[in-house]
Amino acid sequence: MAKFYTKEHEWVEVAGAQATVGISEHAAHELGDITYVELPKIGKSVKQFETLAAIESVKAASDIYSPVSGKVAEVNQALDAAPELVNQGAESQGWICRVEGVNEAELGALMDAAAYAEYLKGL
Amino acid sequence: MELIFEKSVSGRTGVRIPLSDVPKAAPLPEEVRRREPVRLPEVGELDLVRHYTNLSRRNFSVDTNFYPLGSCTMKYNTKVTENAGGLFASCHPMLALLPGGDKLVQGPLAVIYELERQLAEITGMEEVTTQPLAGAHGEMTGIMVIAAYHKSRGDRKRKYVIVPDSSHGTNPASAAMAGYEIVTVPTAPYGDMDLDLFRRAMNDEVAAVMLTCPNTLGLFNPHIAEICAIAHEGGALTYYDGANLNAILGKVRPGDVGFDVIHVNLHKTFGTPHGGGGPGSGPVGVRGDLVRFLPTPRVVRREDGSYGVEDHPEGIGRVSDFFGNFAIMARAYAYITLLGREGLIEVSEQAVLNANYMMARLKEEYELPFDQTCMHECVFSASRQVQNGVHAIDVAKYLIDRGFHPPTVYFPLNVKEAIMIEPTETESRQTMDAFIEVMLEAARMAREDPERLHRAPVTTPVGRLDETRAARMQQVCCE
Numbered sequence: 349m350a351k352f353y354t355k356e357h358e359w360v361e362v363a364g365a366q367a368t369v370g371i372s373e374h375a376a377h378e379l380g381d382i383t384y385v386e387l388p389k390i391g392k393s394v395k396q397f398e399t400l401a402a403i404e405s406v407k408a409a410s411d412i413y414s415p416v417s418g419k420v421a422e423v424n425q426a427l428d429a430a431p432e433l434v435n436q437g438a439e440s441q442g443w444i445c446r447v448e449g450v451n452e453a454e455l456g457a458l459m460d461a462a463a464y465a466e467y468l469k470g471l
Numbered sequence: 472m473e474l475i476f477e478k479s480v481s482g483r484t485g486v487r488i489p490l491s492d493v494p495k496a497a498p499l500p501e502e503v504r505r506r507e508p509v510r511l512p513e514v515g516e517l518d519l520v521r522h523y524t525n526l527s528r529r530n531f532s533v534d535t536n537f538y539p540l541g542s543c544t545m546k547y548n549t550k551v552t553e554n555a556g557g558l559f560a561s562c563h564p565m566l567a568l569l570p571g572g573d574k575l576v577q578g579p580l581a582v583i584y585e586l587e588r589q590l591a592e593i594t595g596m597e598e599v600t601t602q603p604l605a606g607a608h609g610e611m612t613g614i615m616v617i618a619a620y621h622k623s624r625g626d627r628k629r630k631y632v633i634v635p636d637s638s639h640g641t642n643p644a645s646a647a648m649a650g651y652e653i654v655t656v657p658t659a660p661y662g663d664m665d666l667d668l669f670r671r672a673m674n675d676e677v678a679a680v681m682l683t684c685p686n687t688l689g690l691f692n693p694h695i696a697e698i699c700a701i702a703h704e705g706g707a708l709t710y711y712d713g714a715n716l717n718a719i720l721g722k723v724r725p726g727d728v729g730f731d732v733i734h735v736n737l738h739k740t741f742g743t744p745h746g747g748g749g750p751g752s753g754p755v756g757v758r759g760d761l762v763r764f765l766p767t768p769r770v771v772r773r774e775d776g777s778y779g780v781e782d783h784p785e786g787i788g789r790v791s792d793f794f795g796n797f798a799i800m801a802r803a804y805a806y807i808t809l810l811g812r813e814g815l816i817e818v819s820e821q822a823v824l825n826a827n828y829m830m831a832r833l834k835e836e837y838e839l840p841f842d843q844t845c846m847h848e849c850v851f852s853a854s855r856q857v858q859n860g861v862h863a864i865d866v867a868k869y870l871i872d873r874g875f876h877p878p879t880v881y882f883p884l885n886v887k888e889a890i891m892i893e894p895t896e897t898e899s900r901q902t903m904d905a906f907i908e909v910m911l912e913a914a915r916m917a918r919e920d921p922e923r924l925h926r927a928p929v930t931t932p933v934g935r936l937d938e939t940r941a942a943r944m945q946q947v948c949c950e
Contacts, residue, residue, distance in 0.1 A: 378887075383942035406938045407881040409640075431943060 541891025595726025596756030609734030609753025699729030
């Protein structure tokens with residue numbers, strides 16, 4: 349499975365036409381303790397780089413932008429009761445949602461792990 | 472401290488309510504009657520007075536301590552302007568709207584009309600409405616006026632509002648409430664909206680550009696005239712968030728620069744109470760051809776010099792009951808009238824001088840991400856202290872121990888570990904020096920005894936609260 353990142357610090361892991369989306373470890377660290385994740389509605393159609401969900405921490409509230417276009421197929425319901433999962437593992441158990449109908453051509457506009465690490469150094 | 476309910480003793484009372492001599496009405500229908508009696512605290516008058524007096528002593532306010540909360544302009548409100556608010560307390564708000572009632576409220580109508588003229592003069596706008604009840608309400612009113620303008624021209628394709636990423640969160644929220652989609656433009660290294668990126672974001676689907684100037688970093692944007700020109704060329708209108716007007720009073724008039732709509736916060740710039748002590752007031756000013764879209768009704772001055780109330784049929788409707796928060800307007804009118812032109816100029820000069828003094832004295836110890844002359848506030852970062860494990864929140868909590876209200880922290884979002892200080896014009900050099908000493912002390916402590924900062928505050932009735940848990944496990948029901 350290939351994993352990619354956006355400049356807005358979301359990650360997406362693509363398997364065929366389905367993708368899992370979350371925020372990067374870096375983003376979770378910068379936000380501090382996450383207090384609330386506003387999950388998208390299942391069935392919602394999103395375009396690449398448009399608002400997908402929202403996240404609140406003790407410091408700030410931010411939008412989460414979708415790294416790919418598609419339709420929301422599944423959301424991480426566990427985050428409703430335990431938003432701290434994002435702090436515990438932003439790129440594992442803290443995933444936000446799954447999007448289906450992904451067009452692989454869009455991935456070209458994203459960074460791979462090495463490019464993202466390089467991008468973080470420049471911030 | 473006990474709750475007033477915990478002091479309650481069954482049957483105790485502070486007043487004797489006279490027996491009713493009103494004939495009994497038919498009982499209310501069963502389904503609307505409450506099932507059990509209402510639970511009210513039962514206390515004597517002295518217990519009640521002590522309870523609230525002691526509660527008020529725990530209040531932290533500008534009247535008790537320095538309160539340099541950035542972005543909020545917590546200036547001292549003089550008692551003489553406070554008194555102006557009470558002058559009209561006996562005046563019924565419906566009076567002006569009854570047939571012939573305007574004759575009985577010429578004074579209050581004059582206050583509204585004259586305040587609108589004063590604010591129009593200060594902002595360089597044609598007309599002002601005092602109806603909006605707060606800054607964000609003013610923003611929404613202004614954006615609705617802009618929407619009405621585009622609609623009146625049959626220009627229905629405009630669906631975007633542009634905001635810089637450093638804007639107050641209320642800007643995108645207000646525009647979204649009015650039905651627009653938000654386009655955010657990043658900040659350039661010079662600390663303000665990137666002009667090139669803005670130019671690229673502009674197109675014929677943009678309805679408006681919203682700017683706060685000076686911006687949230689306390690910096691004056693040297694490109695505002697150019698931004699207005701670019702927006703107008705593309706058919707968009709420009710919105711000036713006057714939240715930080717305190718920095719430019721009597722120096723710059725946004726209307727002269729080319730802005731089309733502005734809101735001002737009476738509770739920031741014009742010395743009226745804030746937030747919980749409010750209510751607020753966010754009058755909106757517009758350029759000439761937008762006047763017809765202002766909310767209805769309008770207070771007018773007739774040819775014979777008397778004041779009246781007129782319907783404003785093309786306007787966006789009412790945005791509040793009556794004319795807005797009138798007692799607040801009376802205070803602002805007194806503030807502007809008492810200070811006069813020269814006084815207002817001194818306000819902004821002193822506010823900017825104070826902020827620059829803070830900045831100059833604190834930048835030895837605290838990182839200053841945008842090192843240039845600031846306006847009414849300055850934004851530091853606790854990034855140097857972070858190397859010792861001390862964060863902005865720790866410095867803020869320590870200030871509480873030393874009797875100061877902390878500055879705004881973690882805002883604006885484009886500065887990591889932000890500490891945003893706005894002293895306002897009403898603080899003396901001695902007060903600022905005392906605050907600066909404690910800030911420098913906190914910086915020393917961050918190097919020598921970071922644990923002390925992590926423990927702060929230790930002098931308050933409760934220590935460091937678990938903000939994360941409070942936000943995650945919200946329990947707002949009182950059982």
